[in-house]
Amino acid sequence: MSTAKASRIVVDPSALHAAPLTPPVSKSDAQRALVLGHLTGSWPLPSVQAEADEDLPADVRVLRQGVEALRLPPDAVRDIDCADGGAPFRILATQAAVTPGAQARFTGTPRLGERPHGPLFTSLREALGPMGLTLTEGTPWPVELRAPRDTSNATPVFRVPGAQSSQYASSLLLGCAALYLRERRPWRVEIDGPLTSAGYLELTLTWLSRFGFDILRSPSSYTVAGYAAPPAVPTLPGDWSSLGYLLLVAWKTGGTVVRADTGSAHPDDAIVRLIEQVGLRAVPAGPPFTLKVEGQLSGGLRASGEECPDLLPTLAALACVLPAPSTLTEVGILRVKESDRLEGIRTLVKAFGGTTELQGEQLLIQPPRTPPAGFEMSSEGDHRLAMTAATLCVLSGTPLTLTGPECVEKSFPGFWRQLSRVGVRITDAG
Numbered sequence: 001m002s003t004a005k006a007s008r009i010v011v012d013p014s015a016l017h018a019a020p021l022t023p024p025v026s027k028s029d030a031q032r033a034l035v036l037g038h039l040t041g042s043w044p045l046p047s048v049q050a051e052a053d054e055d056l057p058a059d060v061r062v063l064r065q066g067v068e069a070l071r072l073p074p075d076a077v078r079d080i081d082c083a084d085g086g087a088p089f090r091i092l093a094t095q096a097a098v099t100p101g102a103q104a105r106f107t108g109t110p111r112l113g114e115r116p117h118g119p120l121f122t123s124l125r126e127a128l129g130p131m132g133l134t135l136t137e138g139t140p141w142p143v144e145l146r147a148p149r150d151t152s153n154a155t156p157v158f159r160v161p162g163a164q165s166s167q168y169a170s171s172l173l174l175g176c177a178a179l180y181l182r183e184r185r186p187w188r189v190e191i192d193g194p195l196t197s198a199g200y201l202e203l204t205l206t207w208l209s210r211f212g213f214d215i216l217r218s219p220s221s222y223t224v225a226g227y228a229a230p231p232a233v234p235t236l237p238g239d240w241s242s243l244g245y246l247l248l249v250a251w252k253t254g255g256t257v258v259r260a261d262t263g264s265a266h267p268d269d270a271i272v273r274l275i276e277q278v279g280l281r282a283v284p285a286g287p288p289f290t291l292k293v294e295g296q297l298s299g300g301l302r303a304s305g306e307e308c309p310d311l312l313p314t315l316a317a318l319a320c321v322l323p324a325p326s327t328l329t330e331v332g333i334l335r336v337k338e339s340d341r342l343e344g345i346r347t348l349v350k351a352f353g354g355t356t357e358l359q360g361e362q363l364l365i366q367p368p369r370t371p372p373a374g375f376e377m378s379s380e381g382d383h384r385l386a387m388t389a390a391t392l393c394v395l396s397g398t399p400l401t402l403t404g405p406e407c408v409e410k411s412f413p414g415f416w417r418q419l420s421r422v423g424v425r426i427t428d429a430g
């Protein structure tokens with residue numbers, strides 16, 4: 001069947017076997033590399049061009065198309081559809097604002113429109129408004145932006161809160177890189193208050209330095225202060241968020257995962273350490289960047305949404321098959337993702353016969369005594385909820401009826417194909 005078009009599928013894990021599993025390219029890495037490739041003269045970016053088209057995450061396409069639009073002559077009005085991409089929209093908004101004379105008209109899904117973006121817009125208006133930037137919001141779309149032609153007299157600082165999303169600061173830092181290259185003077189991002197999802201800002205800093213930018217750090221500010229082209233254009237790693245699902249499937253099926261580079265700096269490589277809490281160990285399986293997972297499940301786990309927000313749904317699936325309760329901490333950030341993932345996790349655990357209890361910022365997960373005969377779930381259009389439910393289906397050997405499986409396109413278009421490699425049968429539920 002064509003899973004891409006199905007709106008309701010049955011996922012049957014009754015005939016599993018081992019096979020090597022491959023994640024897609026990391027969308028977070030690719031988005032940063034695309035912007036930096038565009039700014040430093042590597043366009044099109046070879047390592048994105050090298051990916052098979054059918055495996056390219058939708059968010060990477062969005063970012064690439066957005067950059068293509070920004071490369072048009074200054075007076076063209078750029079229509080940029082960001083679909084459901086939070087990072088693409090936030091990154092492109094700043095890039096549009098720092099592209100001299102650019103006029104951009106952003107649209108996206110209703111859900112993307114209701115996610116928080118205000119602090120980023122405020123930061124852009126404060127820094128570049130005096131130079132002529134205009135930024136207006138529809139209800140919620142379109143977001144229309146007209147960039148100043150000359151920013152050389154601006155105070156070279158963006159201030160932004162650290163709460164709600166690290167993507168504000170990442171986006172502004174990539175903006176600082178553009179401004180540094182044009183004006184050859186340092187530009188700085190100052191972050192007010194504790195930064196959420198801090199590992200993703202570190203990922204941005206890592207990519208800036210891979211592309212040859214010098215960064216000066218203080219406890220709450222980052223300054224782009226120099227640039228020297230690196231000897232080679234950096235290449236892209238596999239996606240650790242996707243590897244989270246695949247490592248658990250590999251453990252269950254006795255297979256391997258490839259393209260697992262533990263030196264890639266992605267926050268979700270935390271999965272390797274987190275599964276050790278519950279008796280599992282990811283170990284090299286021979287060829288470079290190839291892992292298998294050994295061990296028997298024991299105890300419960302504890303993980304924080306501040307460290308690895310995108311892994312929490314995956315870990316909730318694991319929590320459902322553990323012999324003891326688990327705790328997810330700092331879970332508030334999950335409410336402002338592609339769906340309310342805190343509710344999504346609670347719905348999944350309940351559908352599987354377990355219970356949850358929310359205590360402030362902590363979610364306690366009590367697995368069921370015995371797994372159900374089958375369970376049903378709606379993805380709510382959220383790729384991570386769809387892949388989490390399927391991972392639980394494989395881990396537990398329990399059939400799943402899933403509404404809305406096609407949303408995996410956002411980060412992992414080949415997800416259902418990868419599951420079929422290990423014997424998971426996917427049929428249209430009509």
Ligand SMILES: O=C(O)C1=C[C@@H](OP(=O)(O)O)[C@@H](O)[C@H](O)C1
Nearest residue numbers: 028087165166167197200309310
């Ligand atoms: O910068 C990025 O690429 C991302 C940052 C995180 O978002 P927040 O910083 O909004 O938590 C993460 O959840 C998202 O999937 C990707």
Ligand SMILES: C=C(OP(=O)(O)O)C(=O)O
Nearest residue numbers: 084085086087088310337
């Ligand atoms: C939250 C996510 O992405 P974004 O914020 O870029 O939409 C995600 O992929 O889980």
